[in-house]
Amino acid sequence: MVRTASKNELLPGTLEMLILQTLTRGARHGYGIAQRIQEISDDVLQVEEGSLYPALQRLLVKGWVKAEWGSSENNRRARYYTLTSAGRKQLGFEAENFSRMVQAIARVMENA
Amino acid sequence: MGSVAEWFRKLTFLLKRNQFDRELEEEMRLHLELKMRKNLDSGMSAEEAHYAAQRQLGNFTRMEEESRQSWGFPFLESLLQDIRYGLRGLRKAPGFAVVATLTLALGIGAATCIFSIVNAVLLRPLPYQDASRMVYLWTVTPLFSEFKMGQSIPNLNDIKARSHSFDQITAFNTDTRNLTGEGDPKRVSVAAVSANFISFFAVHPILGRDLQPEDAQRKSGNVVVISYSLWQERFGAKDDVVGRAITLDGQAYTVAGVLPRGFEFPDKTLAWIPLVPTAEQTNDRSRWWYLSLAKLRPGVSLEQAQSEMDSIAAGLSREYPKDAEGIHFPVMTLQQSVIGVESKSPLLVLLAAVGFLLLIACANVSNLMLSRGMERQREIALRAALGASRRRILRQLLMESLLLALIGGLAGVGLAITGISVFRALAPPDFPRMEELRPELLIALFAFAISALAGILCGLAPALSTSRFDLNATMREKNSAVTDSRRAFSLRGTLVVAEIALALILLTGSALMVQGLSRLLKFETGLRIDNLVTTDLVLTKSRYSSEDSQRIFARQLLDSLHARPEFSGAALSNNSVLAGLTSLMSIDASVFGARAEKINLESRSVSAGFFEALGIRLIRGRFFDDHDAKGTPNVVIVNESLARRFFSDQDPIGRIFKLYADDKEQYQIVGVVAETRDIRLGGDRRLQIYFPILQQPGGVVYATVRSALDPAAVASLLKTCVWAVDREQPLGRVRSVADVVHASVAEPRFRSRLVMVFALSGLILSLIGIYGVISYGVTRRTHEMGIRMALGAQPGNVRGLILRDAVRLALIGAGIGAAGSLMLLRLLANQLYGIKANDPATLIGAALLMLIVAVAASYIPARRATKIDPVIALRCE
Numbered sequence: 001m002v003r004t005a006s007k008n009e010l011l012p013g014t015l016e017m018l019i020l021q022t023l024t025r026g027a028r029h030g031y032g033i034a035q036r037i038q039e040i041s042d043d044v045l046q047v048e049e050g051s052l053y054p055a056l057q058r059l060l061v062k063g064w065v066k067a068e069w070g071s072s073e074n075n076r077r078a079r080y081y082t083l084t085s086a087g088r089k090q091l092g093f094e095a096e097n098f099s100r101m102v103q104a105i106a107r108v109m110e111n112a
Numbered sequence: 113m114g115s116v117a118e119w120f121r122k123l124t125f126l127l128k129r130n131q132f133d134r135e136l137e138e139e140m141r142l143h144l145e146l147k148m149r150k151n152l153d154s155g156m157s158a159e160e161a162h163y164a165a166q167r168q169l170g171n172f173t174r175m176e177e178e179s180r181q182s183w184g185f186p187f188l189e190s191l192l193q194d195i196r197y198g199l200r201g202l203r204k205a206p207g208f209a210v211v212a213t214l215t216l217a218l219g220i221g222a223a224t225c226i227f228s229i230v231n232a233v234l235l236r237p238l239p240y241q242d243a244s245r246m247v248y249l250w251t252v253t254p255l256f257s258e259f260k261m262g263q264s265i266p267n268l269n270d271i272k273a274r275s276h277s278f279d280q281i282t283a284f285n286t287d288t289r290n291l292t293g294e295g296d297p298k299r300v301s302v303a304a305v306s307a308n309f310i311s312f313f314a315v316h317p318i319l320g321r322d323l324q325p326e327d328a329q330r331k332s333g334n335v336v337v338i339s340y341s342l343w344q345e346r347f348g349a350k351d352d353v354v355g356r357a358i359t360l361d362g363q364a365y366t367v368a369g370v371l372p373r374g375f376e377f378p379d380k381t382l383a384w385i386p387l388v389p390t391a392e393q394t395n396d397r398s399r400w401w402y403l404s405l406a407k408l409r410p411g412v413s414l415e416q417a418q419s420e421m422d423s424i425a426a427g428l429s430r431e432y433p434k435d436a437e438g439i440h441f442p443v444m445t446l447q448q449s450v451i452g453v454e455s456k457s458p459l460l461v462l463l464a465a466v467g468f469l470l471l472i473a474c475a476n477v478s479n480l481m482l483s484r485g486m487e488r489q490r491e492i493a494l495r496a497a498l499g500a501s502r503r504r505i506l507r508q509l510l511m512e513s514l515l516l517a518l519i520g521g522l523a524g525v526g527l528a529i530t531g532i533s534v535f536r537a538l539a540p541p542d543f544p545r546m547e548e549l550r551p552e553l554l555i556a557l558f559a560f561a562i563s564a565l566a567g568i569l570c571g572l573a574p575a576l577s578t579s580r581f582d583l584n585a586t587m588r589e590k591n592s593a594v595t596d597s598r599r600a601f602s603l604r605g606t607l608v609v610a611e612i613a614l615a616l617i618l619l620t621g622s623a624l625m626v627q628g629l630s631r632l633l634k635f636e637t638g639l640r641i642d643n644l645v646t647t648d649l650v651l652t653k654s655r656y657s658s659e660d661s662q663r664i665f666a667r668q669l670l671d672s673l674h675a676r677p678e679f680s681g682a683a684l685s686n687n688s689v690l691a692g693l694t695s696l697m698s699i700d701a702s703v704f705g706a707r708a709e710k711i712n713l714e715s716r717s718v719s720a721g722f723f724e725a726l727g728i729r730l731i732r733g734r735f736f737d738d739h740d741a742k743g744t745p746n747v748v749i750v751n752e753s754l755a756r757r758f759f760s761d762q763d764p765i766g767r768i769f770k771l772y773a774d775d776k777e778q779y780q781i782v783g784v785v786a787e788t789r790d791i792r793l794g795g796d797r798r799l800q801i802y803f804p805i806l807q808q809p810g811g812v813v814y815a816t817v818r819s820a821l822d823p824a825a826v827a828s829l830l831k832t833c834v835w836a837v838d839r840e841q842p843l844g845r846v847r848s849v850a851d852v853v854h855a856s857v858a859e860p861r862f863r864s865r866l867v868m869v870f871a872l873s874g875l876i877l878s879l880i881g882i883y884g885v886i887s888y889g890v891t892r893r894t895h896e897m898g899i900r901m902a903l904g905a906q907p908g909n910v911r912g913l914i915l916r917d918a919v920r921l922a923l924i925g926a927g928i929g930a931a932g933s934l935m936l937l938r939l940l941a942n943q944l945y946g947i948k949a950n951d952p953a954t955l956i957g958a959a960l961l962m963l964i965v966a967v968a969a970s971y972i973p974a975r976r977a978t979k980i981d982p983v984i985a986l987r988c989e
Contacts, residue, residue, distance in 0.1 A: 049170065
C-alpha cells in the first residue's frame with residue numbers, strides 16, 4: 001500500500017522555528033499558535049499539539065519568548081507569548097540555516 | 113550563551129513550581145475548549161467534539177511532564193540518578209558497604225587526627241614573628257659534656273662582636289619569685305631579660321611600656337612588665353596597674369607595662385624584669401647562666417650559623433684556655449628546643465603508624481571494590497549491551513566509590529574531632545603546644561581530599577579492569593571462570609601481600625612499644641609511695657638567703673608537720689624524688705680511697721625521718737636524726753651502689769672522707785640505704801649520697817607527708833603548716849607521689865596506647881581484608897575445583913592446591929613484612945626503654961597470625977567447595 005505523505009511529520013527542530021515565526025506578527029496564545037501554523041500551511045503542517053507546550057517551555061527557558069497573562073477574544077484568561085529580541089535573533093539564524101538546507105535538498109532532488 | 117540567565121530562570125522556576133503546574137493546566141484546558149468549540153462548529157456532536165479534542169491534544173500528564181523537564185537540569189539529574197543508584201547498590205550489599213565505610217572512616221579519621229596533632233606540635237611555626245629564624249645559642253663544655261648550658265656574659269659579648277650570622281641577640285635568665293601582698297602568696301615564673309628581649313619577639317605592650325636599657329641601671333627603680341594572665345588574675349584587668357608596686361621576693365617593683373594575651377615566653381613566664389648582672393657575673397667567663405636567643409639574618413642557614421659559631425668557639429678556646437677550653441656553641445632552632453627531641457620522634461612514629469593504617473584501609477577498600485567489581489562484571493556487560501556508554505558506566509562506578517569515600521570521609525572527620533578531644537583529655541600535662549591543638553578546617557579538607565582520592569583510586573582500578581570488557585567474553589564467562597582473570601587476580605594478590613606486610617610491620621612496632629610500657633609499669637622505684645603527698649617551696653630569697661635562716665625554716669616546718677596527727681610521717685628534702693630532677697655532685701673517686709677518676713654523685717639533703725617516711729630501706733648503720741644538725745659532726749648516708757663500688761670488702765660505716773682535696777670539712781658515713789630510681793632519669797642505678805638538711809640546707813624545700821586523708825585535705829593541711837611558719841611563703845603544686853610517678857610514665861603509656869589502638873585497628877582491618885580477598889578468590893574457583901574432581905582429583909589434593917596458593921601469598925607478605933619490621937625496629941631502638949630492639953617472638957607471632965588467617969580464608973571455602981558434588985560445583989556460577 002502506498003502511503004501518502006503524512007500531514008503532521010515535522011522535521012526535528014522545526015517546530016520551535018515555526019512557533020517563533022508565528023510570533024513575529026504579535027502575541028498569541030498556545031491554541032492560536034497551533035491554529036496559525038495550520039492555517040498558513042494550508043493544513044499541510046498540523047502541529048502535534050502534544051508537543052506544542054513542551055516546545056514553548058523550552059523557548060521560555062532559552063529566553064527566546066516571554067509569556068504574559070491576558071484576556072482572550074471571548075474574555076477568557078489566556079497566556080500570550082511574545083517574541084523577545086533574543087528570540088528574533090535566533091529566528092533569523094534558524095531561518096537562514098533552514099533555507100540553506102532546503103535549497104541543498106532541492107538541488108539534490110533536482111540534479112541527482 | 114545566556115547560560116547564567118538560563119540557570120537563573122530555571123532556579124526561579126523551582127520556587128514557583130506549583131504556580132507553574134496550575135498555569136500550564138489552565139492554558140491547556142483553554143486550548144482544549146477552543147479546540148472543542150471548533151469541532152462543534154464543524155458539525156460534530158458535543159460528545160464527539162470533546163473526545164476528538166482530547167485525542168488531538170493527547171495525554172495531559174505526559175505533556176505536563178515533558179514541559180516540566182524543559183526546566184530541569186539534565187546533568188544534575190543524571191548525577192542524582194547515579195547517586196540514587198549508587199546508594200541503592202550500597203543498600204543492597206550492606207555487609208560490603210558497612211565494612212568499606214568503617215574501613216575508610218577508621219583510616220581517614222586516624223590519619224586526620226594524628227595529622228592535626230603533628231601539625232600543631234611539629235609543623236606549625238611557633239606563634240612569634242620570624243619564629244623560623246630564631247635559634248638558641250648553647251654552650252657545651254668538656255666539664256659537663258652531657259648538658260646544654262646558656263652563655264656567660266663575656267662569651268656572649270664576644271659572640272655579638274664576632275658573628276655575622278645574626279640580626280639580633282638577646283639573653284635571659286629564668287627564675288621563680290614569690291609574689292606577695294593582696295591575697296595568698298603566689299609563686300610566679302619570672303624572666304630577667306636584656307632590654308631588647310620583648311622587641312626581639314616583636315611584641316608590644318598593650319598597656320604601659322616595654323623595658324628600656326635605662327631600667328637595667330635602676331634609674332627608675334625596679335620595674336617589671338607583667339603578662340596578660342597575671343594582670344587579669346591578680347589585678348582585675350584594671351588599667352591603673354601601670355605605676356603600681358608589686359612585691360617579688362620581698363622586693364618592690366613598679367609595673368611598667370602589660371604584654372598581650374598569650375605571650376608567656378619562656379615557658380609560662382608571668383613577669384619580666386631587667387637582667388642586671390653583677391660585676392662578677394659580667395666578668396666571669398665560666399658562668400654559663402644566660403640563655404641566649406638569636407635571630408638568623410635572612411638567607412643565613414642554620415649550618416652557616418653553626419660553622420661560624422664553631423670557629424668563634426675555637427678562637428675563644430685558644431684565647432681563654434682556662435675558662436673556654438674545648439668549648440662548643442651548638443645552634444638549635446627555637447622550634448626544636450620548644451618541642452624537645454623526646455617528643456619529636458614518638459610523634460613521627462605515630463605518624464608512620466597512621467600512614468600504615470591508611471594504606472591498609474585503602475588496600476582493603478580496593479580489594480572490596482575489586483571483588484565487587486568482578487562480581488558485577490556480567491551486570492555491567494548487560495548494561496553495556498543495553499546501550500549504556502562506557503563513560504556512563506565508568507561514571508556510575510566512580511560515583512559509587514566516591515559516595516562510599518565521602519560517607520567514610522564524613523564519618524572519619526567525626527572520628528577525628530572526637531579523637532582530638534580525647535587526645536587533649538588524655539595527653540600528659542606537659543605535652544608541648546597543646547593549647548594550640550584544635551581540629552581545623554584545613555585538616556577537615558585534608559581528610560576529604562584523602563577520602564576523595566581513596567575513592568577515585570579504589571573505584572578506578574576495578575572500574576577500569578571491569579569495564580575493559582569484551583561483551584562476548586564476559587557473557588561467556590560461565591565457561592571461562594575456570595581460569596580466574598589473570599590480571600585482576602595478580603592485582604588482588606599484590607594487595608594481599610602488601611596488606612600482610614603492612615599489618616605485620618604495624619603490629620611488630622606496637623607490640624614492642626607495649627612491651628616496653630609494661631616493663632615501665634613494673635618499674636621498681638625503691639620507695640613506698642602509697643599515701644605520700646608532696647609539694648615544693650621555693651624560699652623567698654630576701655628572707656632566706658643565709659643558711660641559718662634556711663635551717664630555721666626547715667626545723668620550724670618539720671616541727672609544724674610533726675605536730676599534725678593526720679600525718680603519719682613527714683620529711684623534707686632539697687630535691688624531689690621521682691620527678692626527673694636531681695642535683696649532681698662532681699667529685700674525684702680518690703676521696704673514697706679509690707683510683708683517681710671523676711664521678712658524679714646524686715646528692716640530696718634530707719631531714720630526719722625522710723627514709724622512714726618514703727620507705728627507703730636501711731641496710732646498715734643508722735638513719736639521720738634530730739641531732740644531725742649544725743654544730744654536730746658532719747654525717748652522710750650513702751646508697752648500696754656507692755658502698756659496693758668503693759667499700760666492697762670493708763664496712764663503710766664510720767669512714768671519714770673529704771669531698772674535695774682542699775675541703776675544710778670532713779664527713780662520716782653513718783648509714784647505707786637501698787637505692788631509689790627515677791624513670792625519667794632513665795631508671796639507672798646511681799651513686800647516691802644524702803646529707804642532713806639541717807647541716808646542708810638549701811633555698812628549695814620539698815615537703816613530703818604520708819597521710820590516709822584524701823590529697824585535697826592533705827593539701828590544705830600542708831598549706832596551714834607552711835603558713836604557720838611563714839604566711840608569705842607560696843606552695844608549689846601539691847601532688848600525690850603516685851601522681852608524680854604516674855606522670856613520669858604518662859607519656860610513654862599514652863604513646864603506647866595510641867599505637868596499640870592503631871595496631872589493633874590495623875590488624876582487624878587487614879585480617880578482614882585478607883580473609884575477604886582470599887576466600888573470594890577461592891569461591892571463584894569452585895568451578896575449577898569441580899572440574900578437577902570430576903576428572904578424578906581427590907578432595908585433599910584440590911584443597912592442597914588451593915592452600916598452597918594462599919600460603920604462598922602469605923609467606924611473601926610475611927617476608928616483606930619481616931624485612932620492614934626489622935628496619936622499623938632499628939628506627940625504634942632509641943624509643944624503647946630497657947628493651948633490646950630485636951624480639952623475634954613478637955615478629956614470629958604476628959607472622960603466624962597472618963598465616964593462620966590466610967590458611968583459614970582459603971581452607972574454609974575450599975572445604976565447602978570440595979564437599980559438594982562435583983556436578984553441582986561445575987554448575988556453580
